[in-house]
Amino acid sequence: MSAAPKTPKKPARPLVLLNARIVDPAGNHDERGGILVLDEKIAAIGPEVTRDNAPTEAEVIDCGGNVLAPGLVDMRVQLREPGDEHQETIDTGSLAASAGGVTSMVCLPNTNPIIDDVAGVEYIARRARETKRAKIYCYGALTQGLEGKDLVEMGLLAECGALGFTDALQAVADVMVMRRALTYARNFDLLIVQHPEEPRLAAGGAMNNGELATRLGLPGIPACAEVMMIERDLHLVRMSGARYHVAHVSTAAAVEAIRRAKQEGLRVTCDTAPPYFSLNENEIGDYRTFARLSPPLRGESDRRAIAAAIAEGVIDCIASDHAPHDVESKRVPFVQAAAGIVGLETLLPVSLELYHKGSVSLLHLLKCLTSRPAEILGLPQGRIAKGAPADLVLIDLDRPHRVDVAGFRSKSKNSPYDGRPVQGMVLRTFVDGRQVFGQQVFAQQGRN
Amino acid sequence: MSAEPRTPTAFFPHKHLLGIEGLSPAEIERLLDLANHYADLPKDDTTARALLRGRTVMNVFFEASTRTQTSFELAAKRLGADVTNMSVSTSSIKKGETLLDTAMTLNAMRPDVMVVRHGDSGAVNLLSQKVDGAVINAGDGRHEHPTQALLDALTIRRRLGRLQGLLVAICGDILHSRVARSNIHLLTKMGVRVRVIAPTTLLSSGIERMGVEVFTDMRKGLKDVDIVMMLRLQLERMQGAYVPSIREYFHFFGLDYDKLSLAKPNALIMHPGPMNRGVEIDSEVADDINRSVIREQVEMGVAVRMACLDALTRNLRGGN
Numbered sequence: 220m221s222a223a224p225k226t227p228k229k230p231a232r233p234l235v236l237l238n239a240r241i242v243d244p245a246g247n248h249d250e251r252g253g254i255l256v257l258d259e260k261i262a263a264i265g266p267e268v269t270r271d272n273a274p275t276e277a278e279v280i281d282c283g284g285n286v287l288a289p290g291l292v293d294m295r296v297q298l299r300e301p302g303d304e305h306q307e308t309i310d311t312g313s314l315a316a317s318a319g320g321v322t323s324m325v326c327l328p329n330t331n332p333i334i335d336d337v338a339g340v341e342y343i344a345r346r347a348r349e350t351k352r353a354k355i356y357c358y359g360a361l362t363q364g365l366e367g368k369d370l371v372e373m374g375l376l377a378e379c380g381a382l383g384f385t386d387a388l389q390a391v392a393d394v395m396v397m398r399r400a401l402t403y404a405r406n407f408d409l410l411i412v413q414h415p416e417e418p419r420l421a422a423g424g425a426m427n428n429g430e431l432a433t434r435l436g437l438p439g440i441p442a443c444a445e446v447m448m449i450e451r452d453l454h455l456v457r458m459s460g461a462r463y464h465v466a467h468v469s470t471a472a473a474v475e476a477i478r479r480a481k482q483e484g485l486r487v488t489c490d491t492a493p494p495y496f497s498l499n500e501n502e503i504g505d506y507r508t509f510a511r512l513s514p515p516l517r518g519e520s521d522r523r524a525i526a527a528a529i530a531e532g533v534i535d536c537i538a539s540d541h542a543p544h545d546v547e548s549k550r551v552p553f554v555q556a557a558a559g560i561v562g563l564e565t566l567l568p569v570s571l572e573l574y575h576k577g578s579v580s581l582l583h584l585l586k587c588l589t590s591r592p593a594e595i596l597g598l599p600q601g602r603i604a605k606g607a608p609a610d611l612v613l614i615d616l617d618r619p620h621r622v623d624v625a626g627f628r629s630k631s632k633n634s635p636y637d638g639r640p641v642q643g644m645v646l647r648t649f650v651d652g653r654q655v656f657g658q659q660v661f662a663q664q665g666r667n
Numbered sequence: 668m669s670a671e672p673r674t675p676t677a678f679f680p681h682k683h684l685l686g687i688e689g690l691s692p693a694e695i696e697r698l699l700d701l702a703n704h705y706a707d708l709p710k711d712d713t714t715a716r717a718l719l720r721g722r723t724v725m726n727v728f729f730e731a732s733t734r735t736q737t738s739f740e741l742a743a744k745r746l747g748a749d750v751t752n753m754s755v756s757t758s759s760i761k762k763g764e765t766l767l768d769t770a771m772t773l774n775a776m777r778p779d780v781m782v783v784r785h786g787d788s789g790a791v792n793l794l795s796q797k798v799d800g801a802v803i804n805a806g807d808g809r810h811e812h813p814t815q816a817l818l819d820a821l822t823i824r825r826r827l828g829r830l831q832g833l834l835v836a837i838c839g840d841i842l843h844s845r846v847a848r849s850n851i852h853l854l855t856k857m858g859v860r861v862r863v864i865a866p867t868t869l870l871s872s873g874i875e876r877m878g879v880e881v882f883t884d885m886r887k888g889l890k891d892v893d894i895v896m897m898l899r900l901q902l903e904r905m906q907g908a909y910v911p912s913i914r915e916y917f918h919f920f921g922l923d924y925d926k927l928s929l930a931k932p933n934a935l936i937m938h939p940g941p942m943n944r945g946v947e948i949d950s951e952v953a954d955d956i957n958r959s960v961i962r963e964q965v966e967m968g969v970a971v972r973m974a975c976l977d978a979l980t981r982n983l984r985g986g987n
Contacts, residue, residue, distance in 0.1 A: 552808075
């Protein structure tokens with residue numbers, strides 16, 4: 220696990236961030252003060268960091284009282300490299316990440332070629348080093364070629380830096396393969412990530428099953444397709460004792476199943492993505508393909524259940540589920556359209572809606588975006604502590620603006636949030652103490 | 668970029684006819700009145716023949732059809748329009764780009780009206796956003812088939828003198844049927860009580876929220892209805908996937924005299940065609956001169972399509 224991506228060495232100039240509201244979910248701290256960064260690591264935190272005791276050669280930044288938090292750790296993105304560089308590359312994806320306050324992200328193995336061998340994992344690690352922005356990790360495929368049959372060399376891939384194993388956008392349908400995968404993963408205590416959807420029940424479906432699908436004449440995916448797969452897997456988790464993570468939970472029934480599994484003491488975690496607590500199936504309206512997702516947007520009661528499960532802590536993390544698609548993949552009839560949205564640049568402002576509405580505290584929300592995913596992935600970042608990597612994001616919590624896809628750094632613009640009024644803006648992003656993004660405040664104000 | 672302004676008229680204040688769902692009862696009524704007028708007009712009426720002279724109507728069918736395409740072609744010709752028929756093979760439209768590419772190519776030839784059928788729900792809406800002329804939906808996936816619902820309504824109105832207060836049963840493959848959806852929208856808007864009758868595997872989730880009563884027993888569902896509308900069951904859905912066999916389907920959901928006897932004594936029988944005799948309808952019932960209005964439906968189809976072409980091109984003629 221030693222070959223995790225590292226940003227290249229640079230003459231390390233000390234960095235002093237002053238006059239900040241430091242919010243650290245891992246330590247449960249929310250206090251005013253400053254941060255001193257030496258050699259890419261956090262060296263001192265709190266009121267004792269002042270302009271007066273800053274090292275003379277240090278770069279000093281006044282944070283203006285804004286929130287300084289750990290950089291976001293996004294545990295589910297697709298960067299399309301290698302294979303589909305016309306939709307996104309590791310470079311454009313990390314630009315988008317740094318603009319969104321994301322300092323670490325984990326990409327799915329559904330590239331071309333598929334990341335199911337050591338070379339694939341090493342390729343991502345090398346490209347991540349070259350890119351010098353957000354830290355980029357990957358999951359390995361769980362089965363060779365994502366075919367759901369034969370296991371990959373999980374131990375070797377993990378040694379090269381794969382943070383977990385998943386068949387990306389599809390569930391492992393064969394229950395015996397899944398049983399062996401979980402049992403073998405237990406050997407090295409590896410994380411297995413599942414796309415929870417019973418594939419035969421969802422076959423051919425384009426949106427949530429129900430009245431709206433009937434009216435639009437679109438084939439529906441029943442909500443229970445999600446919980447069925449989770450409950451099947453939970454029996455195997457109980458048998459194997461493996462670490463099992465459920466991706467993008469979207470239904471109340473799935474939340475219930477995971478809540479019970481956690482109470483039972485199974486090693487189960489899960490995440491959701493912003494669309495599942497901020498949008499419902501009505502977003503599809505007149506066949507808007509930007510609202511086609513996998514899993515599909517659900518009804519309003521499920522949306523509420525997801526928001527509540529974040530507040531309650533049943534849902535551990537919020538991930539962007541960033542899925543860039545070119546125009547041609549979306550300007551087609553709904554049933555033919557590719558599923559997914561770009562999410563890196565809306566992850567924070569849309570998640571902050573939960574805080575602004577008062578349904579979660581800031582500390583709790585940031586925990587879902589930073590320390591909790593880092594903990595599940597086994598990464599040292601995602602917290603503000605002495606000796607931790609200086610991956611930080613400076614946020615103007617209250618600044619209102621509108622999502623503007625034209626300004627996205629991502630190569631693809633497939634977002635259902637275009638024009639949405641949101642509150643909260645990333646001002647600066649730091650990776651290992653280097654600023655990788657700075658908001659052009661005046662240009663931004665001019666545009667809005 | 669067509670030269671004429673494309674402001675919809677008060678007669679029919681929509682640029683396209685994409686479905687029944689967005690229409691008001693008054694607009695439906697006006698279309699039916701106009702269609703009724705065309706139904707009574709001689710085929711060679713010279714005023715009608717002059718109406719669309721010099722205008723171009725394109726039939727663009729991404730899904731095979733002979734009846735609907737011919738009906739639209741005749742309707743356009745009886746109004747004096749130039750008509751082209753284009754069938755796009757399914758293989759060449761597998762990639763969605765081709766749909767919009769095709770739309771833009773055809774649009775460059777500046778048709779005044781495009782009549783479009785496509786196998787995917789919503790595809791005609793998508794295409795309509797990219798073209799300058801009017802678009803008539805000739806059936807999109809499982810979504811809508813508005814001219815079929817209009818011709819069904821006109822057939823009923825001419826036979827029974829009204830729509831308001833009638834009781835209609837729509838029977839068969841509701842799940843996959845655009846005809847059922849358009850008819851449900853139209854009939855419920857016009858004050859008709861609608862029942863749907865189907866085996867549970869061929870019902871669509873939440874269909875009752877569209878204002879219909881749901882029956883899975885044909886004998887109960889047909890009780891006292893004024894109209895029985897049968898739907899076609901696609902062959903590939905009969906053998907085990909949705910129903911176990913043709914024999915079992917016909918036994919429980921095929922229309923024969925025995926089940927029909929539960930409807931009102933003179934209840935009319937309708938079918939959008941093409942029929943599967945012995946699957947959803949008994950041959951004798953289909954051919955019953957007193958009860959079956961299936962041939963009349965086809966005849967009204969041309970009149971309804973003339974009315975739709977007329978209504979959507981009024982803005983081009985500056986009239987109202």
